[in-house]
Amino acid sequence: MTRLLDVENLTLQFDTDEGRITAVDDVSFTLEQGEVMGLVGESGSGKSVTAKSLMRLNAANAHYSDETRVTLHLEDGPVDVMALKGARALQVVRGGAISMIFQEPMASFAPAITIGDQMVEQLLIHTDMSKARAREVSIEMLERVGIADAAQRFGQYAFELSGGMRQRAMIAMALSTRPKLLIADEPTTALDVTIQAQVIDLMKDLVKEFHMGIIFITHDLGVIAQTADKIAVMYLGRLIEQGPVREVIRNPGHPYTRGLIAALPDLEDLDKPLTPVPGDIPSPLERPTGCVFHTRCTEKVGDICAREVPRFTDVTAGHRAACHIYGQQGGGK
Amino acid sequence: MLQFARFTATRAVLAVLTLLLVSFIVFTLMELVPGDCAERYIAFKNTQGAVITVADIEAERIRLGLDKPYLERWVKWVWGAFQGDFGDSCILRLNIAQLLGDKFKISLGLSLAALVFAYLIAIPVGIYAAVSKNRVVNNILRLVSYLGLALPNFLLALIIMLFATVYFHNSLTGLFSKEFRDAAWSWAKLVDFLKHAWLPVFILGWSATAFAIQTVRALMSDEIGKLYVTAAEARGVSGRRLLMRYPARHALAPIINSLGFDLNRIFNELPVVALILTLTEAGSLLIDALAKSNDQQLAGAIIFLLTGSIVAMNFITDILLAIMDPRVRKSILR
């Protein structure tokens, strides 16, 4: 396997009227080529913001810390994403080597521009194809994702397509430039369950075919279990656990991850009461000190939780969690 | 194409219905004014020294058709109005259509020019205001548009005249120089007209511009925040292309939608501005008709024509929107 992406110490703050709000706090992870990583967390945990940082797509009031390093390893050398300046340079990570699929396919297509026009536009920006060639490629792509009458759909608008079809078209558009990394921000949340399955199957096929890395953002652990190779759990802007997907789900290391998994309905025993994670996610204006989760944690080990930020500790090989329960045994990084 | 024709026809019928309702309101207002045409005409003759009897008034009523029922007279009036014939003015004893003639066209032209002027400024400025993060620029624009609301056109006209009189000794009034006032249209007259017309256009467009800037800014800010813009940015679209093809393109429909309303606003300013700048067009005729001679026939005709222009404008923008917006277009052409 070859390394595709290195994210080191990603810290991101937003300037607002109420002061600086920390959205992402010291997040580091890596991704190999062809690897699928699930990024999991409640809404407001900073997963979308983290993903958008890879394309530097956050609003103008966003501030990245000086320690933040995002490196994309491409065939012709590594790209330092944070150092890219100007719209032209940013095209590499915006639609070039990285593509993104959004949650609501309806809202992410411009309503008054045909799907075909938007696809061709992207190809013309990132490749040196002729318009006619771009059109052919787009239609091929639409066919590839399973859209019937692709040539006809090419000239239609987003509102004329069904929800599942729109998301397929979105995927076709995202993949038309053959990106190395695909970011899928809750791509199936807005879809019907049956269509969800189709879209997920499609994505799995495409990963194999195009051999690209995927960051799959979702709060649905079930979807992750089926699709991802590894998983990263976020809470309040911090990464609290990461590791191979089965290992983490079978043997969660962090109390929060345990809570998330316990909150899932058990299909074997439907009478079993659900166990929600207690409390509410704190307001970003009142970030807890120490471990960000300590205000809701049921397994606190003492004052240290409110005082010190826990470091990552190996739970098993490759499976790491940031929690003070492991710190007491004197773990390393 | 058949569906499109049907859509156009429906809109046209609606527009005519609106006009009918307006004409009913206007006609009722005209009728409510004390004293009818016959009495006025006879009163006029009286001043000429003729001896008038009640029978004369009745005869005159019958001659003018004033003895017919209310609805019948309304139908007759509307029928004429739709053909551009508003009958005679009782007071001036002139055909209203002839009296208005070019004057209404000039008024309409000035107002449309003001509308164009307003959006020529408002679209770039409004887009800039929505995009710019420069606080100073935004605050200045805000202040200007507030002033546009708070400083009504006639005050602006007065202030400009004050300065022009004090500093240039020219009050900038009128639409034509003396030598062209009654001349036939010619190239020289047109040039002279344009030399004079910029001021009324500017003044008429002033508060419309302020409103339009606010509208464009709000619509653009709205569109810029939408997901499809972020999505386009994520595909590598950037700069002016991103701005023009995405938010600006999509904010255009509601802007077109508001054009009729803006024309309405400009018409509101017409009479007052006309009075100050002593322009010889429909606005000042309206003032003459109402303030000086109580000429309800003339006033009714002018109000009907002004409203008719707005209804026509709304009709045109509806059709334009249908052509422009694929959602509307496709739902019609299905």
Next chain:
Amino acid sequence: MTDQTAAPGPLSEADQKAKEAYFTASQRQLIWQRFKKNKSALFGAWVLIVLILSGIFSPFLTPYDPTIAGRDKEYMNGAPEIPRFCDENGCSLRPFVYTTVRERSIKTNFRWVTEVKTGLEDRRYLQFFVEGSPYKLFGMTFNTHLFGVDKGQIHLFGTDSTGKDIFSRTFAAINTSMAVGTIGVFIAFVLALIIGGVSGYYGGWIDSVLQMLTDTIRTVPAIPLFMALAAFIPDTWSAEMRFFFISIILGFIGWPTLARRVRTHLLTERNQEYVLAAQLCGASAGHIIRRHLLPSFTSYIIVDLVISFPYMVLSETALSFIGLGLKDPVNSLGVMLQNVTSADVLLNYQWYFIPVIFFIVLVLAFVFVGDGLRDAADPYSDSKK
């Protein structure tokens, strides 16, 4: 690598209280909280309060009767007199203006000429709380004015062609404009509430018909229509009758926009569960509208009223200016500006324009407050950039 700056500690009791108050605050309190943060709107509100109060107390604040009764025969078309402390004859702690004399003689070719006498004995000293023309305030008669001069008259903003004090007229005009606006807004509001209320509550074909009517009336340009309506006023009516009639017409023309807003509010509210609950309890339509629906958006309606206020004032001004609105002796900006378009005034008597400044400030203050209130009532109406 995992050091983190300390975030604020646990909430103090006061903070907790404040938070609780925030979550339990009524709509009105929330709007007020947000409004207070808006500096320009708050400033506008203060200016507005000062202007309204000075309008109400104008008979006391201004030295003379604003009508023809208060004219200064000695000083017509007179320039503003600015009180001064010093001149070549020395200084005085008490500010003073000069005496002016109108004269027509062979020396002046028998034209009226105003001469300013600057001698020591011609000084008119400024005094406070002077006795002057009687006026009525809150039903009682007073004759004390805030300021005046020991002999003759003082005209801070000059006088018009009949010698009326422009300073006194300006403040009286603020009062008139506020009164016209208030009555107009009130009438528009009542009409809007009835028509918009019926339309929004019943929906269906009633709504369609009423909307068609509202839209049609909105299509007719208001000022020309207003002019046509104002032309009904017989010349024999008194100034007060005229004043009320004009206010009523303003209200009649202002309602469609408001009615639309009421309707939209109602349409969204009437599908809420609590309305269904009330209906199931057997409450009548009128009861539901009055007791349940109206309170749910009174704050918004108030905001709409404030926003529509300046348009009433401006319409009145425009009409009076044309000569179809208010007439002397009622004072309003439009009345005061009626004769200023002549070149003579533009060239020689620019102080006629002083009241304009006050009106721009008044309208601007209203617009600022209205905008501030709207933003406070609907924080998403204008995205923050």
